[in-house]
Amino acid sequence: MSQSYDRGLVEDFGRWREFTAGMWAWIFHKFTGWVLVGYLFTHIAVLSTALQSPDAYTTTIQSLESLLVVRILEVGLLAVAVFHILNGLRLLFVDLGVGLESQDKSFYASLVLTGAIVVASVPTFLAGVFG
Amino acid sequence: MAERYSSFKVGGRRWLWQRITAAFLVAVLAFHFFLLHFVNHADEVTFGMSQGRMQELTYFSLMILFLLTATFHGVNGVYNALVNQGLSGTQETAVKAVLGVASIVLIVQGVRTALAWAGGVPI
Amino acid sequence: MSTQLPDQVEEESTETDAEPTAAPQERRLASKRDRAGEADRRRQAEEADKALDDDTYHLKVFRYDPEIAGKKEPRFDDFHVPFEKGMTVLDALMYARDTYDSSLTFRHSCRQAVCGSDAMFVNGQQRLCCKTQLSDLEAPVRIEPLPHAEVVKDLVVDMQHFYDQMEAVEPYFQTNDYPDGELEEQRQTPENREKVKMSTRCIWCGACMSSCNVAAGDNEYLGPAAINKAYRFTMDEREGEEMKQQRLKILEQEHGVWRCQTQFSCTEVCPKDIPLTEHIQEIKREAVKNNLKFW
Ligand code: HEM
Ligand code: SF4
Numbered sequence: 263m264s265q266s267y268d269r270g271l272v273e274d275f276g277r278w279r280e281f282t283a284g285m286w287a288w289i290f291h292k293f294t295g296w297v298l299v300g301y302l303f304t305h306i307a308v309l310s311t312a313l314q315s316p317d318a319y320t321t322t323i324q325s326l327e328s329l330l331v332v333r334i335l336e337v338g339l340l341a342v343a344v345f346h347i348l349n350g351l352r353l354l355f356v357d358l359g360v361g362l363e364s365q366d367k368s369f370y371a372s373l374v375l376t377g378a379i380v381v382a383s384v385p386t387f388l389a390g391v392f393g
Numbered sequence: 394m395a396e397r398y399s400s401f402k403v404g405g406r407r408w409l410w411q412r413i414t415a416a417f418l419v420a421v422l423a424f425h426f427f428l429l430h431f432v433n434h435a436d437e438v439t440f441g442m443s444q445g446r447m448q449e450l451t452y453f454s455l456m457i458l459f460l461l462t463a464t465f466h467g468v469n470g471v472y473n474a475l476v477n478q479g480l481s482g483t484q485e486t487a488v489k490a491v492l493g494v495a496s497i498v499l500i501v502q503g504v505r506t507a508l509a510w511a512g513g514v515p516i
Numbered sequence: 517m518s519t520q521l522p523d524q525v526e527e528e529s530t531e532t533d534a535e536p537t538a539a540p541q542e543r544r545l546a547s548k549r550d551r552a553g554e555a556d557r558r559r560q561a562e563e564a565d566k567a568l569d570d571d572t573y574h575l576k577v578f579r580y581d582p583e584i585a586g587k588k589e590p591r592f593d594d595f596h597v598p599f600e601k602g603m604t605v606l607d608a609l610m611y612a613r614d615t616y617d618s619s620l621t622f623r624h625s626c627r628q629a630v631c632g633s634d635a636m637f638v639n640g641q642q643r644l645c646c647k648t649q650l651s652d653l654e655a656p657v658r659i660e661p662l663p664h665a666e667v668v669k670d671l672v673v674d675m676q677h678f679y680d681q682m683e684a685v686e687p688y689f690q691t692n693d694y695p696d697g698e699l700e701e702q703r704q705t706p707e708n709r710e711k712v713k714m715s716t717r718c719i720w721c722g723a724c725m726s727s728c729n730v731a732a733g734d735n736e737y738l739g740p741a742a743i744n745k746a747y748r749f750t751m752d753e754r755e756g757e758e759m760k761q762q763r764l765k766i767l768e769q770e771h772g773v774w775r776c777q778t779q780f781s782c783t784e785v786c787p788k789d790i791p792l793t794e795h796i797q798e799i800k801r802e803a804v805k806n807n808l809k810f811w
């Protein structure tokens with residue numbers, strides 16, 4: 263890996279235009295995985311306000327949920343989770359050696375399905391925030 | 394890299410568990426999202442509603458298991474990603490320790506919160 | 517990389533069609549005449565090409581030489597090579613070297629996808645130059661040395677690390693499971709042969725290793741070619757159970773099969789169409805099954 267000179271972005275991610283389906287799937291899965299662990303930690307931190315008092319919890323959550331930004335971030339989280347789940351299923355099949363020839367198609371399917379599910383969920387996720 | 398390799402199996406077991414937890418999480422994470430955004434709406438969350446759910450033993454234990462599997466899956470995923478990038482030696486040991494401590498803190502905090510809702514283990 | 521298939525079929529069919537009734541001697545002479553005529557035509561065509569600057573392929577070739585002051589900074593040189601039907605990227609490089617710049621350095625030998633010495637990074641993908649038709653590529657054709665390897669000079673990279681990984685899996689037949697009779701052959705069933713068939717086709721070109729994101733980050737990762745090589749012997753029933761255990765031990769360690777993230781980039785670039793990801797995944801499952809037995 264050590265280079266006698268710097269090929270810089272010519273290597274690695276400077277090549278993103280030349281990536282194939284499987285590599286995109288990997289990058290998205292990585293990204294969504296990291297967002298999900300990040301959220302898991304934040305989530306527990308917020309929920310643990312319940313340790314102070316019931317009221318502290320209820321006010322914290324309700325004030326957070328009344329913010330439009332938080333609602334939009336939640337839609338983002340849904341997108342991330344749905345993609346990670348669908349592509350995760352794809353990876354489980356790949357691990358079982360099932361459907362390896364259509365691994366690119368199943369990646370595109372995960373993307374499309376994620377988009378559809380997210381769009382369909384937007385009304386529910388934003389409900390009540392404009393009230 | 395011509396030297397002979399040693400130390401095996403460890404990687405394999407973590408690989409398998411990453412997949413087992415993934416299969417479990419598919420169902421539970423989907424359920425979790427559905428329950429807390431579609432059945433119950435985000436702007437109606439109160440301590441009382443969470444309390445009501447947590448006092449059910451089934452729900453309580455499912456959430457604890459959810460916490461454990463998600464923590465393992467997430468933290469192990471991060472660790473794997475770093476090893477893939479060539480993490481090794483003391484750095485690897487340090488990262489292992491940090492991730493281990495973070496997981497324990499997360500699990501302890503999560504369990505305490507669940508107990509606060511349920512008011513003790515709901516048996 | 518089956519993009520070349522249609523061309524090959526075309527070539528084969530024209531060959532077999534050629535005067536099936538003529539005596540061999542006559543056929544040889546005829547083809548010799550043909551070739552001579554063709555050479556003439558080629559020369560004329562070349563001259564015409566140069567005059568017109570028409571129907572040439574524009575190559576952008578990576579140049580670098582740490583030992584020469586003027587080439588210490590990597591750069592791209594442009595070559596305009598007259599196109600001929602059936603010309604491969606390797607043909608074009610050889611033309612450029614022989615015609616314009618004899619210092620242009622790259623490896624090649626068999627020119628028929630057998631020796632594995634001319635894998636390069638052509639228009640954003642690891643390809644075997646002698647197996648890549650120019651006509652399948654968009655101009656300008658950008659030719660670079662394999663990514664994620666040390667460049668020695670121009671298009672030549674240091675393959676040592678790749679060879680080390682190949683050696684690490686003991687890439688040769690070993691067994692202590694001999695047939696009973698002293699003169700008995702070590703027979704393989706047709707089914708078993710079929711199972712390992714694709715995996716035997718590797719020509720050690722290193723394209724897969726170069727395309728692999730994980731191998732790029734983790735220097736200890738065995739890489740697709742080595743795992744495929746190990747698959748070839750692990751799955752060979754003639755090696756026997758004890759050897760299989762030994763092979764799995766090599767594959768199972770932290771930087772063995774588990775590092776594969778199923779990006780399929782190796783499978784995508786392998787010039788011999790070896791289903792690398794499939795083989796790696798099978799080894800993973802084999803290793804898991806094997807360990808479950810001992811729990
Ligand atoms: C809900 C169903 C889920 C499925 C089916 C799933 C599936 C997977 C699979 C199969 C991998 C392994 C990829 C590989 O090693 O090649 C993985 C990686 C990962 N997962 Fe999940 N996962 C799920 C939920 C989660 C959750 C809830 C989190 C967060 C706590 C998470 C965080 C991660 C992380 C951080 C990685 C590693 C990403 C990387 O390679 O950088 N996943 N997931
Ligand atoms: S597996 Fe394919 S790409 Fe890799 S070295 Fe062998 S022939 Fe080349």
Ligand code: FES
Pocket residue numbers: 623624625626627628629630631632633634644645646647
């Ligand atoms: S020159 Fe031998 S494989 Fe291309």
